[in-house]
Amino acid sequence: MQQLHIEANQLTKRYGSFTAVDGIDFEIAPGESFGFLGPNGAGKSTTMRMIAATSLRSSGSLDVLGLDANDNGPAIRAQLGIVPQADNLDEELRVWDNLFVYGRYFGLPRKVVRQRADALLDFAQLQQKRQARVDALSGGMKRRLTIARALMNEPKIMLLDEPTTGLDPQARHVLWDRLFRLKDSGTTLVLTTHYMDEAEQLCDRLVVVDEGKIVAEGSPKELIRTYSTREVLEVRFGTAKNEEAAGRLAGIGDRIEVLPDRLLVYDDNGEQALTAVGERGLHPVTSLVRRASLEDVFLRLTGRSLIE
Amino acid sequence: MTDVRPRMLAGLYARNTRSVVARGMRVIARNNWLIIVTGFFEPVFYLFSMGVGLGALIGSVQYHGVDVPYAAYIAPALMAVSAMNGAVYDSTMNVFFKMHYAKLYQGMLSTSLGPLDIALGEIILALFRGLLYASGFMVVTTLMGLNLAWTAIFAIPAALIIAFGFAAFGMAITSFMKTFQHLDFVFFIMMPMFLLSATFFPIDVYPEPLQWVIMAMPLWHGVDMIRMLTTGIFEQAMIYHLLYFVIMIVVGVFFATRRLKALFLR
Known part of the structure; x- marks a missing residue:
């Protein structure tokens, strides 16, 4: 078995x-x-930083x-590509220099670093911006540059902390596409997210974390199967009437969740x-x-909605 | 790996300080000329106002029994102060800012660099800056005829030794800081040190106990060391000045290394 x-x-x-x-x-x-x-403050980013x-961990063991x-x-990070939650590009350097200098931090030879920097500018679709200042880039471009930078050492494992938070839908899809390519090339991806669709798109397997603990584990499909029905019916009666309507709906579906603005009825046939x-x-x-999603799983497991 | 690094440094050092220095040089080459230039002018302005202006009223000052023109008396002190200021500014304010606001170290620590590579790189860059300032200042004082002996040339390495001592200590102190306000403590100590360490007048104007307090401070040793070199008036105290900084560097580096985890790995 592989390690x-x-x-x-x-x-x-x-x-x-x-x-x-x-x-x-x-x-x-x-x-x-x-x-x-998991939601903000669940301990996802801390876990990523320990990896x-x-x-430094307080107790337990962690082998990477x-x-x-x-x-x-240093030996571990030589094999990691790290994409932090907030971009931390070097604002005092231009786009191409960001890649070059970062590659040199790994102790790679200049020639190798130059070649990779050029190849990764293509990958990140930033060739036209190679001499641009970092603060002049859009959010999506910065994100792509951060990912390109993380690939300079041809990592075995990519750590992505909230990779698409704060991006518009189009920029998000471009990024997902890049991440799919990495996945296809055999790179291990470890990511945190509080977006259900992202987790469903990108993860083979995931853990749901809440207040520093793992509350469930499995593939997105398994989790949905275990903790939800196949379909969900969302109904709105108006803010004041939802609670009252919930009482009269008892018995329909497997379960009913009352949210402030709507009722969720869990039933395999919506x-x-x-x-x-x-x-x-x-x-x-x-x-x-609609089809059930990880949002429903999270709601079931914690009694709270993910984005509050 | 056949590595025999001491346990204390486990996971802290990747022997790649060079890349951190190269990054700093690249930034200086592309953007930061202005900061370098302003840092150079500070002691020059002091020299013109106090040395030339006040000097015209004061004339000369007795230094180890020899009359020294006032401007030539304070020029070496200003050089020591500038070495101290540059090193402390770089190792406290600058490190704190890059750590918490620019997130520069966070980026560096996403690579195979360790905290020690970064700390050493920053200290070397601070010293490089110190070298530029000290050399620039030497040119000015030489042109003004304020270097009274050929040994003045050694004032440049002396300034670097002073800067190294302060930078190592500054970095250790920064590891305890949580907010920008804490930095005020540092400047609260530096201000009186700047004004009282025989910078502008001999310390024998003070009562003896106060003289001892001043002589316990690092800046006084720095000032007197450079002053001996630029005036060519040597006393045995030179050895103690050097020793003081050697100890300061050793203790500072040891202390800063011990605090690297607190500084970088939270």
Whole structure:
């Protein structure tokens, strides 16, 4: 069997009396695409920083590519491509220089670094911006440059912390496309996100994290199958009436969630559930039948919606 | 790996300080000429106002029993102060800003660099800046005829030794800082040190206990060391000045290395 790329046992990080990551276990295999899904403050970024060996764990064990993360920062990071949550490009350098200088931090020869910088500018679709100042780039361009930069050392593992947060839909799809290509080329992807669609698109397997703990684990499909029905009926009766309507809908579907602005009826057949609602003499202002998503899984597991 | 690095440095050093220095040089070459130039002018302005202006009223000052023109008396002190200021500014304000605001170190630490590579790189860059300032200042003082002996040329390495001592200490202190306000403490100490360390007048005007306090401070040793070199008036104290900075550097580097994890790996 091939060696695991990342292996964590009872991994814990405490800041004073606050426990950011609370004894989590996970294993990531080579070539796998693995996600940490959870709301802000769940401990995802802290976990990523521990994997990158830029934050030291408080207890438990963490091996990255067979090396203990607390003692082997440089050796581990030589094999990692790190894309942080907030872009931290070198604003004092131009676009191409950002790639060149970054490559040199890995101790790679100048010639190799020059070749890769040019190839990656193509990959990031930034050839026309090679002499531009970093602060003149759009959000999507900065993000692509950050990813290109992270690829300078041809990493075995990419760590992507909220890769598409704050991007418009189009920029997001461009980025997803680039990440798919990496995945196809066999790079292990580890990403955090609080976007359900992103997790569904990119992850083979994921863990749902909440308050520093793992609350569920599986492929997106498995999680949806285990924690939700195949379809979901969303109905709105108007803010004041949702609660009251929920009482009268009892018995329809597997389960009903009351959100501030709408009701979610979990049923494998959403249309059937909608008919049943009508038969009880209720007429929602709007109704929508959709496929279940990880958002539903999260709601089920934590009782809270992901984006608050 | 057959590495026998001490345990304390585990995961902290990748022997690639060079790339951090190269990055700094690239930035200086492309953008930062202005900062370098302004840093050079600061002691020059002091020299013109105090040395030339006040000097016209004061005439000369006794230094180890020899009369020295006032401008020639304060020029070496200004050089020591400028070495201190540059090093402290670079190792506190600049490091703190790059750490928490520009996130430069966060980017560097996404690579195989370790904290020690970065810390050494920053210290070397600070020293390079110090070298530029000191050399520039030497040119000015030589043109003004303020260097009274050929040994003045050694004032440049002396300024670097002073800068190294302050930079190593400054970096260690920065590791304890949480907000920009904490930096005020540093400047609260530097200000009186600048004004009182025999910079503008001999310290024997003070009562003896206060003289001892001043002589315990690093800047006084720096000032007196450079002054001996530029005036050519040597005393045995020279050895103690050098020793003071050697110890300051050793302790500072040790202390800063110990604090690297606190500084970079939170």
